Amino acid sequence: MREEQSRTGTGQVVVIGAGIAGLAAAHRLVQRGARVTVLEASDRVGGKLLPGEIAGARVDFGAESMLARRPEAVALAREVGLTDRLQPPATATASLWTRGALRPMPKGHVMGVPGTASALTGVLSDEGLARIERDADLPRTEVGDDVAVGEYVAARLGREVVDRLVEPLLGGVYAGDAYRISMRSAVPQLYQAALTHDSLTEAVREIQAKMAANQQTGPVFMGIEGGVGSLPLAVAESVRAGGGEIVTGASVTELRREAAGGWRVVAGDRVLHADAVVVAVPAPVAAGLLRAEAPAAATELAAVEYASMALVSLAYRRADITLPEGSGFLVPPVDGRTIKASTFASQKWGWIAEENPDLLVLRTSVGRYGETEILGRDDAGLVDVSRQDLEAATGLDATPVETRVTRWTDGLPQYPVGHHARVARIREHVAKLSGLAVCGAQYDGVGIPACIASAYAAVDQIQGDLRGVEELTANPVQSLHGGAGE
Structure with a gap:
């Protein structure tokens, strides 16, 4: 084996994992003068951010947008030279495919939870709307230390609100089950409001009033010309330019403390x-690496569950099809369809349309937590079922000129009830070991800005400042949108 020892006054840091969290950590470390080596087991950087081409069009085969109302992702893009390529969506209009029709996405809600029944007119049945009105007369529902989003909202407003709107919105972020997902971790605004309000609709109206009073200017989401997948490539380039080393195909097999202080990291030879x-690796991998030195943290990480999903990208001749207006649609699982969403990429992102005037690019997403049968189908089967659902929703019956299936096996960590407490325990165990920190999607949010925030807190931690991780653990930062599937 080749021994590499580089203790210097600025410090030698190894970052394990070159997803956006690991790369953001490396970038921050290089900025602060540390000597950095990033070790990535796969043959590329970027994790769930993956740029590519279909029929000659540049697209994303992973996450395609990032929340712009949080600063971390857009700021990092600017720092690595992507300012001129930042672009908001060309349209913010979206639909729900439910009860047999494409219906305008309701406004006036917080992650699907309305402030008034009228906000969901056209999406819910008359019975469902009437059930919402009963919220003001119900006794207080205690949420305790945590509660499932679906369980709480159904108790206050009825299951139809959850099944028709909350479920597809949360599914777009987590590919999860609203009746299992933690309200404290996934929708902290609602959790905090539920602690102090008897009525859920009243709580939502108060949230909306505060948001209006503090209204931010500019778009809610942001993309990058050429694809959000270009962000990790630019960050990696900046890390290398700053003297950092990034090694792909380097699977770490051992992480041990050394008697003289510091850490021994083994990757291949x-x-x-x-x-x-x-x-900065997914929970199962982190569990394996930490088992020798932080067995309690490893046990907690090994218990984190993941959902798998697939993205089906389809390119059509523009002359062959006509799509409804807007950026696409979400699909409530209760309607029994196979796809859970579709993005009209050429309509959502102006640069795709400008670069490829003769093409229309769409994509669908398939797979939720606990679904195994559909993802067991081959690529052709996933393309077929996507085309069937697209035809049923939009009338699209043309033959695509090219298709591509991208599978994200165990791609999205799940945030069940009690997730915040598990994260707190992991961080408590890790904090006992000097010079060690963790970050990534399994802790404080699956969106790109949340992953970057966890990376910055990890950098602060190894440099002796625990305020960042303490704040994240006490106050989950997951946005109401902007998950990996966005």
């Missing part, structure tokens, strides 16, 4: 000696 280590 390389042995690195570092002052500090940032572990």
Whole structure:
């Protein structure tokens, strides 16, 4: 094995994992003068951010947008030279495919939870709307230390609100089950409001009033010309330009503390000696790496569950099809369809349309937590079922000129009730080990800005400042939108 020891005054740091969290950590470390080596097991950087081409059109085969109302992702893009390529969606109009028709996405709600029954007119039945009105007369529903979003909202407003609107919106972020997802971690605004309000609709109206009073200017979401998948490539380039090393195809097999202080990291035939280590890999991999030195944290990480999904990208000749207006649609699982969403990429992102005037690019997403049968189908089967659902929803019956299926097996960590407490326990165990920190989608949010925030807090932690991780653990930062599937 090749021993590499580089203790210097600025510190040698190894970052394990080159997804957006690991790369953001490396970038921050290089800015602060540390010597950084990033080790990535796969043959590329970027994790769930993956740029590519279909029929010659540049597209994303992973996450396609990032929340712009949080600063971390847009700020990082600017820092690595992407300012001129930042673009908001060309349209913010979306639909729900429910009860046999494409219906305008309701306004006046917080992650599907309305402030008034009228906000969901056209989406819910008359019985469902009447059930919402009963909220003001119901006794208080205690939420305790945490509660499932679906369970709480159904108790206050009825299951139809959950099944027709909350479920597809949360599913777009987590590919999960609203009746299992933690309200405290996934929709912290609602959780905090539920602690102090008897009526849920009243709480939502108060949230909306505060949002209006503090209204931010500019778009809610942001994309990048050429695809959000270009962000990790630009961050990696900046890390290298700053003297950092990024090694792909380097699977870490051992992480141990050394008697003299610091850490020993083994990856293939390389042995690195570092002052500090940032572990930025999915929970099962992190569990394996931490088992020797932080067994309690490893046990907690091993219990984190994941959902798998697939993205089906389809390119059509523009002359062959006509799509409804808007950026696409979401699909409530209760309607029994296979796809859970479709994005009209050429209509959502102006640069795709400008670069490819003769093409229309669409994509569908398939797979939710606990669904195994549909993802067991081959690529052709997923394309077929996507085309069937697209035809039923929009009338689209043309033959695509090219298709591409991208599978994200165990791609999205689940945030069940009690998730915040698990994260707190993991961080408590890790904090006992000097020079070690963790970050990534399994902690404080699956969206790009949340992953970057966790990376910055991890960097602060290994440099002796625990305020960031303490704040994240006490106050989950997951946005109401902007998950990996966005």
